[in-house]
Amino acid sequence: MSKQEQIQVVLAGLNAAVPEIKGSLLASLDGMPIAYALKVGTVDPARIAAMTATALSVGKRTSESLGAGTLQEVHFAGTEGRIFVYTVAGRAALTVVTPMDTNVGLIGLEARDMVNKLLAII
Amino acid sequence: MKHSAVTPLKLIISGPVGAGKTTFVSTLSEDPVVNSDEQTTEEIGKTHTTVALDFGRFVLQGRPLHLFGTPGQSRFDFMWEILSEGALGLLLLVAGDRPADFPQALSILRFITSRNPMPFIIAVTRQDSKGAWGPEKIAGYFAVPTTRVIGIDARNAQSSLGAVTCLLSLIEGSTSGNSRNPFHSTSHSTSNSNVKEST
Numbered sequence: 001m002s003k004q005e006q007i008q009v010v011l012a013g014l015n016a017a018v019p020e021i022k023g024s025l026l027a028s029l030d031g032m033p034i035a036y037a038l039k040v041g042t043v044d045p046a047r048i049a050a051m052t053a054t055a056l057s058v059g060k061r062t063s064e065s066l067g068a069g070t071l072q073e074v075h076f077a078g079t080e081g082r083i084f085v086y087t088v089a090g091r092a093a094l095t096v097v098t099p100m101d102t103n104v105g106l107i108g109l110e111a112r113d114m115v116n117k118l119l120a121i122i
Numbered sequence: 123m124k125h126s127a128v129t130p131l132k133l134i135i136s137g138p139v140g141a142g143k144t145t146f147v148s149t150l151s152e153d154p155v156v157n158s159d160e161q162t163t164e165e166i167g168k169t170h171t172t173v174a175l176d177f178g179r180f181v182l183q184g185r186p187l188h189l190f191g192t193p194g195q196s197r198f199d200f201m202w203e204i205l206s207e208g209a210l211g212l213l214l215l216v217a218g219d220r221p222a223d224f225p226q227a228l229s230i231l232r233f234i235t236s237r238n239p240m241p242f243i244i245a246v247t248r249q250d251s252k253g254a255w256g257p258e259k260i261a262g263y264f265a266v267p268t269t270r271v272i273g274i275d276a277r278n279a280q281s282s283l284g285a286v287t288c289l290l291s292l293i294e295g296s297t298s299g300n301s302r303n304p305f306h307s308t309s310h311s312t313s314n315s316n317v318k319e320s321t
């Protein structure tokens with residue numbers, strides 16, 4: 001299995017572990033999609049990858065400037081859903097999209113688990 | 123609390139990858155630049171690329187200037203839009219020795235000025251490079267008056283300052299009603315099709 005396929009399997013595993021997850025995507029820090037499993041059909045992975053790279057970058061500077069240390073994750077909460085962006089050892093960004101009423105703690109646990117699996121691959 | 127008495131002037135610095143936007147903002151800024159360069163995973167001729175913005179500031183003749191550098195790649199076009207909001211002028215950087223990037227430069231220029239009409243100057247970098255296009259030839263390519271185009275070295279403070287000064291006098295001229303921005307009068311739609319075709 002290629003790296004890409006292995007990552008795809010991990011992302012699909014995450015989506016399966018928490019069925020309410022609408023999609024997940026792994027991107028490089030310069031905003032290129034590496035792999036994704038998106039249930040929402042209309043989103044363009046290339047744009048999501050770029051936007052999450054930007055968000056993580058801004059989060060990183062904000063976190064450092066305000067004394068919050070090294071950035072680990074960024075959360076967005078909209079009226080319809082939530083978006084979580086996790087750093088993968090400062091080498092990639094894992095984005096997870098969920099509905100509004102998701103179990104935030106559970107997502108955090110599962111996503112951290114996935115980050116470790118992804119680290120073993122990339 | 124820190125605050126300045128004079129409202130800062132916001133300028134946006136845009137242009138294709140490797141044109142020298144991050145270098146330009148770093149050269150002129152008095153404070154350490156808020157920069158957002160990340161390691162590239164593509165072959166773009168350098169190791170790092172901007173993914174959010176470059177923010178730098180300095181004071182020119184008692185007037186605080188805020189410089190906002192954009193990413194150069196089209197996948198970050200949402201940042202071109204965000205950063206150009208409220209900007210008083212655009213400095214479009216173009217590497218004179220990279221004609222292949224000129225269409226991208228034109229796309230960025232249209233993208234920004236069609237959404238937020240503002241005075242702009244084109245600064246042509248890498249004039250020291252063999253075979254680089256000079257300001258006059260660039261003015262021809264972009265179909266703008268030669269007074270709108272200046273050759274600079276983004277690594278050099280005096281040279282970079284020249285581009286800012288040039289843009290500031292254009293802004294001053296346009297606020298007193300003398301603006302002749304060729305991109306104001308033409309009916310560029312708000313679609314970004316011109317950006318897509320260049321990628």
Ligand SMILES: Nc1nc2c(ncn2[C@@H]2O[C@H](COP(=O)(O)OP(=O)(O)OP(=O)(O)O)[C@@H](O)[C@H]2O)c(=O)[nH]1
Pocket residue numbers: 137138139140141142143144145146168170171172173192193194195247248249250251274275276277
């Ligand atoms: N020889 C030469 N090099 C220059 C000149 N101006 C800028 N450079 C160099 O060109 C490179 C420009 O890189 P950046 O400043 O990162 O370019 P950028 O426009 O921010 O690129 P992205 O953020 O990737 O879109 C740097 O290595 C500069 O040192 C110039 O006038 N002459």
Ligand SMILES: [Mg+2]
Pocket residue numbers: 143144145171172176191192193194
């Ligand atoms: Mg840059």
